[in-house]
Structures are given as structure tokens and as C-alpha cells.
């Protein structure tokens with residue numbers, strides 16, 4: 001599917017310069033004649049699975065209720081005022097993954113997921129802010145959105161959700177199928193279903209310093225080869241002040257901290273691995289492995305595409321796939337970079353790619369791991 005070519009009457013280039021991370025934009029008819037590629041029944045089924053993250057939210061008499069999935073049973077559809085939210089629907093459905101592909105004018109490394117919400121009349125998750133950029137695409141039915149600029153962030157005490165206590169909306173719109181609202185991080189928003197509706201949230205992530213350092217330091221502390229020096233104090237004299245922190249112990253620990261300097265290459269490698277790490281609940285279905293010659297024949301006949309769950313990126317001579325890093329020569333990187341950018345290699349490209357040393361073996365391994373599929377277009381059927 002092609003990239004969106006305009007958003008709310010602006011070219012994507014104008015949108016990125018004027019609105020991205022800066023200002024909300026209501027795009028009426030962003031997807032003209034839009035028909036949701038997923039039915040509520042399929043969403044309810046996903047909500048029952050333990051490898052799918054889902055929540056239900058409802059409110060009655062001003063009291064909010066939040067329940068985490070898997071949901072064996074959902075409230076009756078005729079009961080007003082409840083919402084089901086299913087995260088990462090793009091990981092389970094090729095049509096939804098293809099829809100996300102229309103937003104690939106933003107780098108994949110910034111993409112989080114596509115969440116689908118289903119709500120009965122009056123349902124919503126209350127006024128809140130997200131830390132992420134989001135496109136709220138109205139997929140089915142109508143929803144009223146009210147938004148407020150970043151400001152008073154105080155929260156309703158003792159609520160099971162983070163709800164803005166003093167939400168003061170400045171704008172309000174009724175969105176119909178195909179309409180889309182872009183919100184930068186930090187904008188207050190509150191969406192209420194008007195009749196039964198479905199909304200798609202195309203969400204983007206931006207790491208915080210704390211998130212990055214927490215992950216990086218944990219990985220760095222876990223040095224390969226199990227090298228983990230331990231403090232020793234053989235020959236220590238008896239102490240008369242047992243409450244005092246021993247100088248040798250404090251100095252040794254200080255030394256470990258001050259002497260620790262990751263190299264730029266180590267950090268870069270971690271960054272690529274971290275940014276392509278699949279979410280915790282992702283697993284790949286490995287197909288029957290193919291012998292190298294059969295793999296090359298099948299790819300040359302039908303082409304190759306990344307599995308919808310695969311996260312892939314490249315930078316310089318490095319290629320990162322699903323949390324793994326590969327350093328490759330320039331010619332191989334060109335083909336692998338092309339695969340990362342387009343998420344496919346056409347059948348006619350495969351012989352040229354396979355002529356570059358190492359490429360066929362690497363792609364064959366990825367195929368056997370379930371990261372890469374034979375066939376340049378996804379099959380019409382979603383996963384079971």
C-alpha cells in the first residue's frame with residue numbers, strides 16, 4: 001500500500017514541518033470512503049487471547065473500572081458506556097499492518113503500534129494525555145473528540161486510569177469514518193462514542209533518557225562471556241568500627257562506576273538492537289526450514305517479504321533485525337537496507353541480491369526463523 005500523499009489538505013511534507021510534534025490537525029476525509037479492515041467480532045476474538053494485550057474500560061456514576069485481558073467474556077454489545085482497547089493489532093492482521101504502512105513517512109524506529117478501540121454508545125477512556133504522537137483514525141461509527149493544549153497535568157486521585165482532573169477542552173469535533181485527528185504528545189484528549197464505534201490509534205514511541213539508560217545499563221552490566229569481577233578482601237584486619245563502610249569496598253565500587261566507558265560502537269549496536277526488539281508478547285511461527293537451494297528458487301519465483309511482526313532497521317554498515325545486530329559489507333548492506341525500507345524484495349531482485357556473498361544465507365536463516373516470508377504480497381488470510 002502506498003504512503004498517504006496528503007493529510008488534511010496538506011502534503012505530507014507540509015504536515016511534518018507544521019504539525020508533527022507541534023500542533024494537532026483534524027484531517028476530514030483523510031481516508032475517503034474508509035471501510036474498517038477489521039470487524040468487531042475479530043477484535044473480540046483477539047481480546048480473548050493471552051498473547052494479545054487488551055483492556056476494557058467503563059464508567060458508571062462517575063466511578064471508572066479498568067480490566068486487563070485476556071477477556072473470556074465481554075459486556076453485552078447493547079450495554080452502553082464500555083470500551084475495549086486492543087493493542088498491537090498490526091502484529092496479528094496483515095490488512096492492519098498494511099494500513100500502518102501508509103504512515104511510513106515516519107521512520108519505523110518511531111512506530112509503536114496500532115491500537116483498535118471498540119466502544120458502545122457513550123464509551124471512552126476519559127480525558128488523558130499520552131506521551132506519544134498519535135493519529136486517531138475513525139474506523140467505524142462516530143466519536144466526539146475534545147482536546148486541550150498541554151497544561152495542568154493533575155490527575156483524578158484514586159482512579160484506576162490516569163485521568164486529567166482539570167481537563168479544559170478548547171476544541172471539539174465529531175469524527176466520521178475516514179476522518180483522522182493527529183495529536184502531538186502532551187495534548188489532553190477525550191473521545192466519546194456516539195453510538196457504537198471503532199477508532200484506530202496509530203501510535204509512535206519516543207524513548208525517554210531514563211527508559212534508554214535503564215535498558216542500556218542492564219544490557220551493559222550483563223557482559224558477554226560472564227566476566228563479572230567480584231569484590232574480595234582477603235587479608236582484612238579485624239575492625240573496631242563495624243558500622244563504618246570499608247574504604248576499600250567503597251573505592252572499588254566507585255572505580256567500577258567511573259572506569260566504565262562503553263565505546264561508541266557498543267552503544268550504537270545496542271541502540272539498533274533495542275529499537276528493533278519485538279514487543280514482549282511477540283513470537284514468530286517458524287515455517288518448515290528450506291534447504292538453501294530451495295529457498296533461493298522459491299524466492300526467485302515469488303519474492304520475499306518481511307513478516308508483519310519483524311522490526312528491521314539499518315544504519316551505516318549495520319543491519320538490525322528483531323533485536324539482533326549484523327555488520328555486513330557495503331554490497332550486502334545495500335540489499336538488506338532495501339529490504340528494510342520496502343519490507344520486500346521482488347522476485348526479479350532476488351537473483352541479484354543472492355549474488356552478493358552472504359546475503360542468501362542470511363535471508364535463508366531469517367526465513368527459517370519466521371522473520372521473512374516467501375511471496376512479495378501477504379496472503380489474504382490473517383493469522384489464526
Ligand code: SIN
Pocket residue numbers: 083116117124125130134189191199200201
Ligand atoms: C480510544 O480509542 O478510545 C482511546 C484512544 C486514545 O485516547 O489514545
Ligand code: CO
Pocket residue numbers: 128129130189
Ligand atoms: Co490517548
